Amino acid sequence: MAVGEKEVRHVAQLARLEVDDGEVAALVEHFNTILGHFERLKEVDTSSVADVLDNAVVTPWRDDEVRIWENRDEALAQAPDRDGDYFRVPQILEEA
Amino acid sequence: MELFECSAADLARAVREGAHSVAEIVEVHLGRMDRLEPVLSAIVTPLKDEARARAAALDIALARGENPGPLTGVPVIVKDNFCTRRIRTTCSSRMLENWIPPYDATVVSYLERAGAVLIGKANMDEFAMGSSTEHSAFFTTSNPWDPSRVPGGSSGGSAASCAAGYAPLTFGSDTGGSIRQPAAFCGIYGFKPTYGMVSRYGVVPFASSLDQIGPFARTLEDLLLAMEVIAEADEKDATCSRALRPDFRKALDVTDLKGKRVGLVREFEGYDIDGPIVDALARARAALLDAGATVVDVSLPTVSHGLACYYIIAPAEASSNLARFDGVRYGLSAEADSLIDLYHRTRKAGFGPEVKRRLLTGTYVLSSGYYDAYYNKALKVVAILRDEFARAFGEADVILAPTTPTLPFRKGENIGDPIKMYMSDLFTLPANMAGLPALSLNGGYSDGLPVGIQLIGPRWGEMEIFSAAAVLEKALGAPRLAGGDL
Numbered sequence: 001m002a003v004g005e006k007e008v009r010h011v012a013q014l015a016r017l018e019v020d021d022g023e024v025a026a027l028v029e030h031f032n033t034i035l036g037h038f039e040r041l042k043e044v045d046t047s048s049v050a051d052v053l054d055n056a057v058v059t060p061w062r063d064d065e066v067r068i069w070e071n072r073d074e075a076l077a078q079a080p081d082r083d084g085d086y087f088r089v090p091q092i093l094e095e096a
Numbered sequence: 097m098e099l100f101e102c103s104a105a106d107l108a109r110a111v112r113e114g115a116h117s118v119a120e121i122v123e124v125h126l127g128r129m130d131r132l133e134p135v136l137s138a139i140v141t142p143l144k145d146e147a148r149a150r151a152a153a154l155d156i157a158l159a160r161g162e163n164p165g166p167l168t169g170v171p172v173i174v175k176d177n178f179c180t181r182r183i184r185t186t187c188s189s190r191m192l193e194n195w196i197p198p199y200d201a202t203v204v205s206y207l208e209r210a211g212a213v214l215i216g217k218a219n220m221d222e223f224a225m226g227s228s229t230e231h232s233a234f235f236t237t238s239n240p241w242d243p244s245r246v247p248g249g250s251s252g253g254s255a256a257s258c259a260a261g262y263a264p265l266t267f268g269s270d271t272g273g274s275i276r277q278p279a280a281f282c283g284i285y286g287f288k289p290t291y292g293m294v295s296r297y298g299v300v301p302f303a304s305s306l307d308q309i310g311p312f313a314r315t316l317e318d319l320l321l322a323m324e325v326i327a328e329a330d331e332k333d334a335t336c337s338r339a340l341r342p343d344f345r346k347a348l349d350v351t352d353l354k355g356k357r358v359g360l361v362r363e364f365e366g367y368d369i370d371g372p373i374v375d376a377l378a379r380a381r382a383a384l385l386d387a388g389a390t391v392v393d394v395s396l397p398t399v400s401h402g403l404a405c406y407y408i409i410a411p412a413e414a415s416s417n418l419a420r421f422d423g424v425r426y427g428l429s430a431e432a433d434s435l436i437d438l439y440h441r442t443r444k445a446g447f448g449p450e451v452k453r454r455l456l457t458g459t460y461v462l463s464s465g466y467y468d469a470y471y472n473k474a475l476k477v478v479a480i481l482r483d484e485f486a487r488a489f490g491e492a493d494v495i496l497a498p499t500t501p502t503l504p505f506r507k508g509e510n511i512g513d514p515i516k517m518y519m520s521d522l523f524t525l526p527a528n529m530a531g532l533p534a535l536s537l538n539g540g541y542s543d544g545l546p547v548g549i550q551l552i553g554p555r556w557g558e559m560e561i562f563s564a565a566a567v568l569e570k571a572l573g574a575p576r577l578a579g580g581d582l
Contacts, residue, residue: 003460008456011456011460011463015415015443015455015459016422016436016440016443017440017447017452017456018440018441018443018444019444019452023452027453027456030453030457031456031457033515034407034457034514034515037403037404037407038404038407038408038461038474040401040404041401041405041470041473041474041477043401044398044401044476044480046473046476046477046480049479049480051472060334060338071181071198071199072198074181074182074196074198075198075425075426077196078195078196078198078426078427079424079425079426080423080424080428080429087425089424089435089438090432090437090438091434092434092435
């Protein structure tokens with residue numbers, strides 16, 4: 001199946017990644033090359049494999065308890081834009 | 097013998113016996129770094145002041161009669177995706193160029209607890225995506241055996257700096273071969289442990305179902321010493337096993353392999369592999385036979401599909417993991433009037449071309465309508481591959497294989513062809529997908545370039561690999577220090 005400019009721009013939108021017009025042609029070519037390689041997987045019969053995979057790794061549970069994390073100020077200090085103890089972001093909702 | 101030529105075990109012994117101060121050892125290694133760094137460019141952030149202060153503190157502790165740990169006074173370097181509190185951690189990306197983590201990775205804490213001295217953070221392919229360090233946003237590291245060639249990647253800075261004697265022990269992460277391929281290219285040991293053996297907490301994730309942390313070393317003893325320090329349970333990584341680890345250094349006592357079966361993968365015979373690598377495999381095979389092992393054929397019929405599966409699964413997981421870079425809480429943040437523009441512009445400015453390619457591929461294979469055809473299909477093929485490995489390890493105790501299809505390639509040789517670059521991981525990524533431990537070790541030299549070979553073990557079969565490696569080190573010799581003529 002061939003991927004075109006439209007699909008690449010759509011995927012870039014989904015990935016929240018702006019792509020330049022100049023980058024699109026190379027990405028279209030890359031997509032078609034790599035998807036061509038992926039096509040070969042169809043040769044493998046996977047009808048016997050269940051959908052739920054890898055029960056070999058069982059992750060343990062722990063209690064959901066509140067703990068004090070002493071490095072909070074260091075984490076907040078990395079904020080590109082903050083207001084006191086809050087991260088500030090551009091307005092999302094329109095004013096009424 | 098210069099101090100920078102010494103093993104970690106010898107340095108720690110010298111410190112314990114009072115033959116050298118930590119300050120002296122650290123100074124010699126910083127000097128080695130200073131002398132070779134203009135040629136190699138292996139280090140993103142050197143930590144000279146921090147290392148000197150730490151050395152002084154350790155010398156005071158030693159003078160008081162304390163024994164801080166098994167790596168006391170040993171200089172170490174970690175890949176720059178290991179979080180280090182109050183020290184920037186860049187992942188060799190513009191996105192994190194000025195990011196200062198508020199905590200240490202667990203492995204960094206364990207190294208510190210053992211008395212090691214962190215002297216630098218190593219260059220890598222951006223967010224660990226690449227096989228040459230040419231995808232670093234800052235600079236390309238040179239191979240210490242031939243600076244016109246790449247050191248491999250993505251942990252290329254860690255491999256080059258260990259090989260050249262900046263530090264006897266360095267550390268990296270391996271998602272598809274990112275420890276073993278550069279270890280092969282730089283002529284040293286590089287080990288990817290069993291999935292769940294070492295905590296990944298605080299190491300910036302790439303593909304969480306595949307990522308493992310591991311050491312580089314120039315002697316097997318050092319590699320095992322490092323494993324004893326870093327392979328421990330950690331409640332902060334839910335995938336990290338709570339079971340007791342073996343005494344890895346016991347493998348050093350192994351002198352024969354009677355009753356052991358070494359598997360050769362039939363399907364690997366058909367690949368185009370550089371002659372010197374074929375020769376090195378033959379030498380290793382002969383040495384293993386000499387030690388009493390038998391050699392058996394094993395079959396992995398699905399292994400030729402590994403590359404396709406990897407380049408679906410790893411980008412898919414990366415596209416999810418790297419969604420955290422949004423310009424809001426830390427890292428690069430672009431000017432924008434709306435939240436959606438903030439995301440788009442930050443990510444455009446912060447990520448390099450290879451990361452963008454993989455994020456887009458990953459988003460595509462996870463998107464509605466393609467999830468089953470690509471991502472789910474790849475997971476199922478991997479399930480078959482895991483079963484094939486399990487069967488193979490019923491017939492063999494350890495598998496001997498190439499690490500890479502080629503010797504170290506030249507800078508620029510593969511950069512324009514992503515698929516060709518991906519081929520460098522052909523023999524390493526099956527171990528990641530099956531969660532298996534695998535070691536790259538030096539199998540000799542060809543025209544001044546090191547030749548890597550690989551041992552793959554069953555899950556939790558570290559001791560099988562290390563036993564075979566102990567025999568091979570005795571027969572073939574330990575890696576040589578690189579950078580002698582630079």
